[in-house]
Amino acid sequence: MKGFTLWFTGLPCSGKSTLAKHVEEILLERGVPVEVLDGDEVRENLSKGLGYSKEDRDINIRRIGWVCKLLSRNGVVAIAAAIAPYQEIRDEVRRWHDRYVEVYLKASIESLKERDVKGMYKQALAGKIKNFTGISDPYEEPENPEVLLETDQETVEESVNKIIRTLELLEYIPTAETETEYSADEEEKIKTRLKDLGYI
């Protein structure tokens, strides 16, 4: 099993941590070694003390990217869930990797405000939180993500399926073990239809 890095990028509350957790569970079920580097957790340890200036944000992303690189080259799937608002630094991290999948969680500010149970958007809009991405700090949309999720329109299940399907198509992860796509009854019906139409 070759490792790779799966990077979730998107505005605050777009669903990065939630989806990272779901994907982690599925990969573990399939016997794939996984580590998740969640942006909030990283700021409590690896990047403790860093602020939210562009410089500090870049340092934070480089640190996460570096750890992802080490993990992935040792056969681990490294999942990063961090805003990573700047294209340039995302591109830099991508260049460090042989196998890299960027997942962009797209959602309107309106929907994120509604989803934000901690009221961070409200506070940012009121000027109580400074350098808040999407409100008072920029977020540069990824130009060419491998996976685009519209998390204000999709269910979690739909988004997770989209990611897993992409990883399967890239042959980065094994396909789910399924006995068969069709039940025995369905196979018989399909056979009958194909016979009726002269195919077999």
Next chain:
Amino acid sequence: MAFKLFGRKTKKACVIGLDGVPYTLLKSMIERGVMPVTGEIISRGSLSSMTVTLPEISSVSWSTFMTGKNPGEHGIFGFTDLKDGSYDLRFPSFRDLKTETIWDLLGKTGGRSIVINQPSTYPAREIPGVLISGFVAIDIEKALYPKKYLASLARARYKIDIDTEKCRDNPDLLFKDLDALLECRRRVLDELWTKEPWNIMEIVVTGTDRLHHFVWDAWEDESHPHHQDFLGYYRKVDQFIGYVYSKFEREDTPENFFMLSDHGFCQTKKEVHINTVLEQHGFLDMETGDSADLTRITENARAFALDPARIYIHRRSRYPKGRVDERDVAGIKEELKGVFESLADDGAAERRPIIRQIFDADEVYSGPHAAMGPDLLLLPNNGYDLKGKVGGSTMVAERRLQGMHTWDNAFFFSLRNDLSDTSDELQIVDVPWKILRSVDVGA
């Protein structure tokens, strides 16, 4: 401070698939005044004849259409394959498609699709938008993504297909069921048109293929008791096309209107059983028994066929009882070509060659999955329906169905002349890229 705005794709395209409708038949229907609405639309755009991928069957053609790739890349070579390490048949599903669909590609740019009755997408999986699988779908729940539209399908009294078993020998029931099927497609289109944002709306009419298989004679013979019924069904298809177009005309980019078929059709004269040809010429050896499948194959067999005319060399490296070494493959292919080049219908008034062209798989397939496919593909002359069935006693037999597929004489229509191709070299693999271009998605 400048922010990049979240943009949503706004351009739209509408695609109508007419399963198995030949270019020449469509033109004839228009010229005769059977399809006036379609004729009027087509007069404003560009209609082209088109060839499809090989073999010329829906599962392969539609997989090519939905991916813009050849079978060597998308991995679908027929309605049937053999299970790994065995000679039992399996039926490739949507999960076997090895590459992304045009709906996935559109989705990457933020676009969404609504796809109704698309063959070879069963069981339905997630796409950015809505997918209702067509043939060979069985269970409506498994044929739908996302499931939240089950109620919409129920309201539309949606059916996946006609009852082929009952309809094949009962033309009255066939015409009744075909009408009902077209109606339920229209109802579900109405249900979904405004329910979801979309950029590509695609709907496939498969009743045309069923009609052609079962009562093609009624088209060729004006005195046939069902000739008028045949034309009557096409009148309804014409109304259906007009209905869809009239809805699409009200959208912002009505010029992005496309139609296509997945193969042509012609009258069947005889069935030709390729495995029987192989047996009688010493390439296929079977143990005696009743089972009409390849499980009786022996180690002496050098080749076998899967439907319709995909020939596989019985390689040691690929099959449990295979004994052909790689170094012998080229020689066996040449022997096989000799047999099929001289294969003729001796029962016809004039001795007629059955095979029009023999393709080496290397000529027609490329890509990482080409090795999963057959070694040779046979293309028949019109009228000779090649079959991969096992256990036939005669090489050339009476036909069971009236119509058969053709590789060429499919059609593509684009209302936009800049996305048309009248070069006589248009292939189905080119079509999806044109549709994607119409909504600003590059290849």
